[in-house]
Amino acid sequence: MPRLLFFAVCQKPIIDREDGSISLMTIINGLKLPAQVEQPVSSDAATSFGWGAVAQWRQVPEDAGKTYEQRIQIIRPDGTGSGDSVILFAFLENIHTNAIRGDSFPVGPSGEYTVRLSVREVGDQNEWEDVANWPIDVIHE
Secondary structure (H helix, E strand, O other): OOEEEEEEEEEEEEEOOOOOOEEEEEEOOEEEEOOOOOOOOOOOOEEEEEEEEEEEEEOOHHHOOOOEEEEEEEEOOOOOEEEEEEEEEOOOOOEEEEEEEEEEEEOOOOEEEEEEEEEEEOOOOOOOEEEEEEEEEEEEO
16 A cells, blocks of 8 residues: 555645645635524535645555555544545656645534545455544634
């Protein structure tokens, strides 16, 4: 299984096409939203918000010729999921970087949301391995 070098959630991930260098603009640790006085926020509410997640992987010798899937999930404070994004990847060099971008983020109840990173070798019988979690505190003021 590839080795995770880093995982981060930010407002804008930038990966240079020429040299593969990575810039993370505005790391996200939390979101503050104005309280809805007239009606309570539904558990599946989302807000229009640009964000991204970046994972960088290092190839290990057993990775040669294999294809992997990387999954990003957002887990609400109650433990339920709010969609996921899956990317296929294989190593062309020793380091591989994946970035995803989203244009909305769940903001139902206040609490800690978790952006979870998982990986597995491609194949229906292969189990996902959770490798990193990024907490984001959603606060309704």
